[in-house]
Amino acid sequence: MTQYLIRRLLISIPLFFGITLIVYGIYALAPGDPLxxxxxxxxxxxxxxxxxxxxxxxxxxxxxxxxxxxxWLGSALHGDxxxxxxxxxxVLENLQERLGPTLLLMAVSLVLALLFGIPxxxxxxxxxxxxxxxxxxxxxxxxxxxxxFFLGLGMIYIFSLKLNWLPTFGMSTVGDPFSWGDLARHxxxxxxxxxxxxxxxxxxxxxxxMLEVMHADYVTVARAKGLQERVVIFRHAFRNAxxxxxxxxxxxxxxxxxxxxxxxxxxxxxxxxMLSWRATINRDYAVLMGVTLISALMILTSxxxxxxxxxxxxxxxxxx
Amino acid sequence: MRRSIGxxxxxSLIVGAVGLYxxxxxxxxxxxxxxxxxxxxxxxxxxxxxxxxxxxxxxxxVQQTTIVxxxxxxxxxxxxxxxxxxxxxxQAGGTLNVWQPNGWPEQAWHLLSNWESGWAISPMMExxxxxxxxxxxxxxxxxxxxxxxxxxxxxxxxxxNVKWTDGQLFKAEDVIYGLMARYSPDxxxxxxxxxxxxxxxxxxYVDGKAPDIxxxxxxxxxxxxxxxxxxxxxxxxxxxGSIIPLPKHAISSIPFKDLGKxxxxxxxxxxxxxxxxxxxxxxxxxxxDRNPDYWDQKPRxxxxxxxxxxxxxxxxxxxxxxxxxxxxxxxxxIARLKTDPKIDILLAENKxxxxxxxxxxxxxxxxxxxxxxxxxxxxxxxxxxxxxxxLQGYGTVRNSFYDGTPYACPTLVKYNYxxxxxxxxxxxxxxxxxxxxxxxxxxxxxxxxxxLPIAQAAIQKLGYKSEADIIDNSLITDYxxxxxxxxxxxxxxxxLFGPGADPGTPESFVDPTSAANMGYRSWPEEPAANGKKxxxxxxDNPKMTDLFKQGREESDPKKxxxxxxxxxxxxxxxxxxxxxxxxxxxxxKSTRLQGVDWPTNASIGQWTMMYRPGDWxxxxx
Numbered sequence: 001m002t003q004y005l006i007r008r009l010l011i012s013i014p015l016f017f018g019i020t021l022i023v024y025g026i027y028a029l030a031p032g033d034p035l036x037x038x039x040x041x042x043x044x045x046x047x048x049x050x051x052x053x054x055x056x057x058x059x060x061x062x063x064x065x066x067x068x069x070x071x072w073l074g075s076a077l078h079g080d081x082x083x084x085x086x087x088x089x090x091v092l093e094n095l096q097e098r099l100g101p102t103l104l105l106m107a108v109s110l111v112l113a114l115l116f117g118i119p120x121x122x123x124x125x126x127x128x129x130x131x132x133x134x135x136x137x138x139x140x141x142x143x144x145x146x147x148x149f150f151l152g153l154g155m156i157y158i159f160s161l162k163l164n165w166l167p168t169f170g171m172s173t174v175g176d177p178f179s180w181g182d183l184a185r186h187x188x189x190x191x192x193x194x195x196x197x198x199x200x201x202x203x204x205x206x207x208x209x210m211l212e213v214m215h216a217d218y219v220t221v222a223r224a225k226g227l228q229e230r231v232v233i234f235r236h237a238f239r240n241a242x243x244x245x246x247x248x249x250x251x252x253x254x255x256x257x258x259x260x261x262x263x264x265x266x267x268x269x270x271x272x273x274m275l276s277w278r279a280t281i282n283r284d285y286a287v288l289m290g291v292t293l294i295s296a297l298m299i300l301t302s303x304x305x306x307x308x309x310x311x312x313x314x315x316x317x318x319x320x
Numbered sequence: 321m322r323r324s325i326g327x328x329x330x331x332s333l334i335v336g337a338v339g340l341y342x343x344x345x346x347x348x349x350x351x352x353x354x355x356x357x358x359x360x361x362x363x364x365x366x367x368x369x370x371x372x373x374x375x376x377x378x379x380x381x382v383q384q385t386t387i388v389x390x391x392x393x394x395x396x397x398x399x400x401x402x403x404x405x406x407x408x409x410x411q412a413g414g415t416l417n418v419w420q421p422n423g424w425p426e427q428a429w430h431l432l433s434n435w436e437s438g439w440a441i442s443p444m445m446e447x448x449x450x451x452x453x454x455x456x457x458x459x460x461x462x463x464x465x466x467x468x469x470x471x472x473x474x475x476x477x478x479x480x481n482v483k484w485t486d487g488q489l490f491k492a493e494d495v496i497y498g499l500m501a502r503y504s505p506d507x508x509x510x511x512x513x514x515x516x517x518x519x520x521x522x523x524x525y526v527d528g529k530a531p532d533i534x535x536x537x538x539x540x541x542x543x544x545x546x547x548x549x550x551x552x553x554x555x556x557x558x559x560x561g562s563i564i565p566l567p568k569h570a571i572s573s574i575p576f577k578d579l580g581k582x583x584x585x586x587x588x589x590x591x592x593x594x595x596x597x598x599x600x601x602x603x604x605x606x607x608x609d610r611n612p613d614y615w616d617q618k619p620r621x622x623x624x625x626x627x628x629x630x631x632x633x634x635x636x637x638x639x640x641x642x643x644x645x646x647x648x649x650x651x652x653x654i655a656r657l658k659t660d661p662k663i664d665i666l667l668a669e670n671k672x673x674x675x676x677x678x679x680x681x682x683x684x685x686x687x688x689x690x691x692x693x694x695x696x697x698x699x700x701x702x703x704x705x706x707x708x709x710x711l712q713g714y715g716t717v718r719n720s721f722y723d724g725t726p727y728a729c730p731t732l733v734k735y736n737y738x739x740x741x742x743x744x745x746x747x748x749x750x751x752x753x754x755x756x757x758x759x760x761x762x763x764x765x766x767x768x769x770x771x772l773p774i775a776q777a778a779i780q781k782l783g784y785k786s787e788a789d790i791i792d793n794s795l796i797t798d799y800x801x802x803x804x805x806x807x808x809x810x811x812x813x814x815x816l817f818g819p820g821a822d823p824g825t826p827e828s829f830v831d832p833t834s835a836a837n838m839g840y841r842s843w844p845e846e847p848a849a850n851g852k853k854x855x856x857x858x859x860d861n862p863k864m865t866d867l868f869k870q871g872r873e874e875s876d877p878k879k880x881x882x883x884x885x886x887x888x889x890x891x892x893x894x895x896x897x898x899x900x901x902x903x904x905x906x907x908x909k910s911t912r913l914q915g916v917d918w919p920t921n922a923s924i925g926q927w928t929m930m931y932r933p934g935d936w937x938x939x940x941x
Contacts, residue, residue: 032794039433058508086426086433088585089602097602153632161640168637169629174605175415268629270603278423283794 001311008307012300019296020289021069027285028065035061037283038085059085072289081293082286084279091290094275099294101171102271105194105264106256108187112195113202118245120199121206122238125214136203143200148193152266155189169268190267194260198252205248209241216240242313250306254298414938416621416913418645418930419638420628423603427585429564430501442930443608443624444485444591448476448495450924450931451561451821453671454726455877458924461490461592463542465560467875471551476560478542482615484567485596492538497568499536500525506577515558518548551873553880557822565592594619594934603628620915620937635908638663644910644938651712651767657908664913668905668922669716671724673818675768676899677759678829679859680800680810687751688811689859694895696745698735701778703900705737710770714904720892721899727823727884729892739781746782758787758806761814762796767903768814818902823884827868829896830859859896912939 035056056062060071075082081091089097120140124133160168171186172178213219214237222236223229264273272291279287311317426437429445448462457465463477482490503513505528513526520535535547546555567590574582586600592615595608606626610619627634627643635653637643639660649657657663679688687693698719707715719735722728757779761769772788779786789806791799802808819825864887871883905922914937921931 030794031798032792033797034794036797037792037794083581086431086437087424088427088581088583090581153636156633156636161636164640168640168642169633170604170627172601172604174417174625174627175607175623265630266633268603268633270601274603278425282425 005304005308008304012304016296016300017073019299020073020292023292023296024069024072024289025065027288028068030283034283034285035059072286076289076293081290084284084287085282091286094287095272095290095294098270098272098275101269102260102264102273105187105190105260105269105271106253108191109194109198109256110253112191113198114249116195117199117202118206120203122210122233124203124207125210126233128211140200140203143196144204148197148262149266151196152189152193152263155193156266159189169266171268171270186267190260190263190269193263193266194256198256201252202245202248205245206241209244210237213237213240239313243310246306246309246313250302250309253302253305254295410620410915410937411940412618412620412622412937414621414912414940415623415625416645416936416938417625417627417643419634419643419647420606420626421631421634421648423628424600424606427600428580428582429585429589430498430566431507431580432564438929440606440626441591442593443595443626443933444589444593444597444611445564446591446593447561447929448478448563448565449561451557453923455557455823455880457556457561461565462560465556467556471553471873471875472548474546474548474555474560475539476544476546478544479615480542482592483613484570484590484592485611485613486567486570486590487613488567488569488590489541490565490592491541491568492544493541493568494565495544495563496533496536496538497572498564498566499533501566501571501576501579502564503533504576504579506575507580508577515562516546516552516555518550518552519559520547520549551875553872553875554822554824556875556877561821567591594932595624614934616932616934619934624933638908638910641910644913645916646908647905649906649908651714651903651906654712654714654906654908662911664909664911666907666909666916666918667714668907668919669724670902670905671818671923672820673816674718674899674902675771676718676815676817676897677812678815678897679812680808687749687755690749691894692745693749693751694898695735695893696742696749696751696782697778698742698895698898698900699738699745700742700782701775701900702737706771706774707901710767710774711901711903714906715901716904717901718899720888721826721897722819722823722884722888722891723899724902725819725823726881727819727888729885729889731889733892742782751784753783756785756787757812758789758810759812759814760789760791760799760804760806760810762791762793764793765816768816771814771900815897817897818899823880823887824868824871826891826897827872830861830864830868859894861890861894864890864894864896913937914939 124136127133159166222232260273261277264271276291422436424440446461449457463479466475503526521533524530525533537545570590594614596611598607600606608624638646703717776786867887874880907918915935
């Protein structure tokens with residue numbers, strides 16, 4: 001197992017650099033002039049060709065892509081991810097500041113999704129074709145299909161404006177000292193939005209997976225042995241149904257980071273999603289590459305966690 | 321059977337949920353179509369300081385705007401709106417919450433490059449002057465500006481006894497330091513030299529050839545002299561109206577090359593404005609406290625929060641009472657918000673910018689060289705319909721570059737919608753029957769993009785085909801340089817432009833190689849080998865070029881008005897670029913917020929800056 005872990009970690013290194021190279025290349029291939037995007041048409045219209053060239057040089061846009069990547073990588077390896085095109089904070093400081101709120105939002109939404117999604121899936125499988133199965137199926141599909149932007153605004157309208165139960169946006173109440181209670185109140189709506197979507201997906205997968213194993217011979221044998229139904233379901237059926245779920249959940253982790261772009265923007269949650277959205281609009285490549293680094297790390301880490309979880313869930317899986 | 325029960329339960333639940341939602345919603349109000357045309361009177365609240373703490377307030381009508389509020393075709397929910405009498409006693413205390421849409425991208429004062437950043441610093445930072453629409457200056461930190469008889473020496477007097485928030489006196493050296501920081505060659509990216517090009521030594525400083533700006537000298541702590549190499553009337557409007565002083569004593573230890581990225585701007589910037597910085601919580605809010613030592617009358621609110629959120633959520637916050645001030649606002653929301661008893665909608669005419677069409681000056685379709693082709697196009701587009709539908713009635717049709725300003729042609733020709741006239745004019749200029757007219761707009765402004773279908777419908781009515789392109793910001797250069805989907809054969813692109821702070825702005829439409837130090841320069845930059853305008857340039861009128869030169873050199877505001885009126889009369893017929901409508905400035909605010917002089921705020925060309933926020937106050941009612 002240890003050997004496997006080391007081998008996977010070593011493989012992750014070139015994979016990690018490969019991801020950054022490809023993403024850097026894609027950014028460079030994007031049509032249009034990044035300098036125009038940064039400065040704006042009006043400003044550039046006032047500048048002489050010499051001034052424009054100087055600015056192009058200042059931003060490094062006059063270098064070949066591979067040279068720019070090499071310079072960026074060299075600096076990144078020394079912990080210098082550069083500066084955004086505007087602002088007083090470096091890219092690294094921006095990432096440090098944003099990572100915490102995003103991880104918090106992800107963690108809470110993940111817990112919510114697991115708490116709602118998996119039990120929903122199990123109930124749906126156990127009560128197949130019953131009224132409750134249909135109701136939960138409708139709920140699961142509704143979770144999946146309602147756009148988070150629409151759902152977010154709807155929730156704000158009802159829970160903040162009409163009922164005044166929850167704050168409208170932000171991570172804390174302006175002017176108030178920090179408190180966990182205040183943070184929790186601000187977390188409710190964005191984490192629900194993210195959690196609801198994943199709960200819907202995971203409920204459907206859990207249902208299918210459970211239905212498959214519930215008809216397996218070993219479940220029939222367990223029942224024939226006279227085991228309690230609870231034990232049959234959770235020890236024999238659910239554990240075997242977990243394998244595809246582990247894959248789905250682990251693949252959702254990096255997606256939560258990306259999926260949080262819309263949710264963070266609606267609720268003004270100061271996380272990575274909002275940072276990457278702004279950077280995309282402004283074509284701020286330094287920031288985008290910083291976000292890419294984090295995303296790549298998350299993908300590699302979640303894949304590794306998934307592999308380890310397979311071994312935990314299914315003793316037949318060996319990594320030697 | 322079990323399946324049937326399941327479906328019955330499911331349908332019952334859905335019906336129940338819908339019913340519950342209906343019960344919880346506001347009862348359906350009476351809806352009827354109101355057809356009214358209201359001429360909006362802009363009221364300016366004039367305050368007179370009687371005692372230190374007591375204000376007598378009177379309301380006088382100072383201007384009748386041309387903004388026409390049209391609610392034709394709009395189904396208005398008729399709900400009695402009780403907003404109560406306007407409070408008249410200026411109250412102290414309270415927390416003012418204003419909206420900030422896109423965070424605080426650029427925190428360094430000397431590198432301001434977008435309006436959101438200007439907005440963020442406007443409660444604490446002060447300019448020397450505000451530009452007034454008549455070309456005069458309203459003193460803030462500056463007291464006066466005078467030009468010598470030959471126009472080559474300008475003397476700036478500063479307000480005395482103004483203090484920075486750290487107790488240090490505001491001096492001439494702060495103004496000069498602000499200019500040196502702004503134009504420092506160490507800035508990356510370097511700030512373009514736009515205004516004040518004729519100031520002696522400024523270009524050498526910008527190019528890194530001189531350590532100081534030779535033409536700027538402090539005579540004493542409150543007087544600065546500017547020496548020019550040639551006459552430049554825009555010094556008055558563009559230069560002195562845009563200077564941002566910086567506290568030299570607080571930041572001189574930071575090299576210019578590091579100043580833009582220094583944490584000073586988000587930790588403890590000292591300022592002279594009515595509010596002082598407390599803290600910035602990234603993408604959440606900026607907090608300010610009242611500046612107790614403010615040089616003008618004491619600001620009223622104890623605190624000010626600039627709260628960052630997306631526009632849809634901000635509207636909900638405004639309705640909820642979490643925000644007091646919201647600009648800009650989606651015009652389609654105005655009719656709904658007007659019925660809210662806790663919200664005031666303030667209108668102001670936009671005299672500084674409008675939507676218009678810039679030609680492809682290098683197009684092979686020489687047809688647009690003929691003014692009658694443009695005039696026909698103007699007659700053919702129902703611009704009032706654009707105002708009524710896209711601008712929701714909050715705007716004004718424009719017929720020339722200076723229409724609505726003191727520089728407008730006294731005998732302005734109005735091109736009211738008339739399809740037959742349009743057809744006749746296009747027949748007269750022999751518009752080719754197979755001509756496909758292409759119009760481009762770029763992203764970022766919905767009102768601009770929404771002009772495309774209106775124009776296309778008009779072109780179709782005139783019997784021609786059209787193509788419309790919506791282009792990303794970063795692709796504009798390629799497009800106008802003939803590398804887009806239309807190659808070099810595109811016809812127009814939609815612009816939001818206008819005279820802004822100085823009437824000389826459109827000079828570059830007339831001559832792309834002009835030495836004008838302001839305004840738009842049309843693309844592509846392809847001057848002929850002799851450095852003069854390209855022979856392909858679609859517009860040429862030596863009289864216009866000469867008039868713009870006169871306007872640039874004339875420092876007397878009254879004489880400038882006469883010059884630009886002549887320009888406007890030519891523009892109104894020949895249209896080097898043509899305009900269709902200006903969007904009105906619409907502000908949504910809470911009824912508790914008082915003292916906002918929105919018409920002036922909008923008229924000074926600084927609608928994205930707070931105009932005298934120290935005069936704002938919060939009613940407890």
